[in-house]
Amino acid sequence: MYTLLSGLYKQWTTKERYNVLVIGLDNAGKTTLLEKIKQIYNHVPGLPPEKIGPTVGLNIGRIVWQGAQLCFWDLGGQTALQQLWDKYYAECHGIIFVVDSCDSDRIKEVHDVLAQVVTTHDTEGVPILMLANKQDAPRALRLHDIKEVFNPLAVELDARDSKVLGISALCGEGVSESVDWMGTRLFLNKRHRPPATSQ
Numbered sequence: 620m621y622t623l624l625s626g627l628y629k630q631w632t633t634k635e636r637y638n639v640l641v642i643g644l645d646n647a648g649k650t651t652l653l654e655k656i657k658q659i660y661n662h663v664p665g666l667p668p669e670k671i672g673p674t675v676g677l678n679i680g681r682i683v684w685q686g687a688q689l690c691f692w693d694l695g696g697q698t699a700l701q702q703l704w705d706k707y708y709a710e711c712h713g714i715i716f717v718v719d720s721c722d723s724d725r726i727k728e729v730h731d732v733l734a735q736v737v738t739t740h741d742t743e744g745v746p747i748l749m750l751a752n753k754q755d756a757p758r759a760l761r762l763h764d765i766k767e768v769f770n771p772l773a774v775e776l777d778a779r780d781s782k783v784l785g786i787s788a789l790c791g792e793g794v795s796e797s798v799d800w801m802g803t804r805l806f807l808n809k810r811h812r813p814p815a816t817s818q
């Protein structure tokens with residue numbers, strides 16, 4: 620009886636877990652986004668923006684979305700730290716690539732870094748969401764211009780689910796739409812990248 624009950628309990632409380640990698644150049648707003656996601660879904664205050672410094676290690680945030688656990692891995696974007704990203708590719712179920720829409724000088728760099736990510740074998744078939752962040756700033760490039768950066772990558776992106784969305788991680792604009800898009804794609808891609816389980 621005990622075994623049966625504990626088995627049932629385990630079944631009820633076990634959740635599918637999906638890992639979402641949050642990457643992009645330094646200063647793009649990845650950690651700000653993670654804090655906003657935690658704030659919206661976990662109803663916790665989140666770190667104030669002025670307390671967020673450049674990421675050197677890994678920040679992890681977990682939320683429950685439609686009964687599944689989404690585990691966000693926010694990595695540092697500085698050039699030297701980008702070498703660490705590929706250690707996480709094989710284990711991630713989705714990728715959020717954050718772009719600083721205010722930094723038009725680094726748009727070519729954004730393209731080159733993203734090109735590397737999408738042409739790496741371990742990210743094959745993984746849904747990828749590109750977020751044009753800082754859309755609240757008056758000098759931000761508009762979504763249309765940012766999309767042009769991704770057009771040359773269309774062939775690589777074609778074989779997977781991908782989307783470009785404009786957001787403001789600081790204000791929260793577009794953040795839950797981004798999580799919804801990613802969550803839906805993680806479920807749809809389940810056969811290709813099965814979720815882990817966690818209690």
Ligand SMILES: Nc1nc2c(ncn2[C@@H]2O[C@H](COP(=O)(O)OP(=O)(O)OP(=O)(O)O)[C@@H](O)[C@H]2O)c(=O)[nH]1
Nearest residue numbers: 645646647648649650651673674696753787788789
């Ligand atoms: N205006 C505006 N500023 C933002 C937004 N998101 C982030 N920032 C600012 O951009 C700067 C960098 O934000 P972070 O979240 O630390 O950037 P990051 O991508 O995590 O940077 P690394 O950890 O170095 O890779 C901070 O000054 C943020 O306040 C946004 O949506 N709008």
Ligand SMILES: [Mg+2]
Nearest residue numbers: 649650673674
């Ligand atoms: Mg960071």
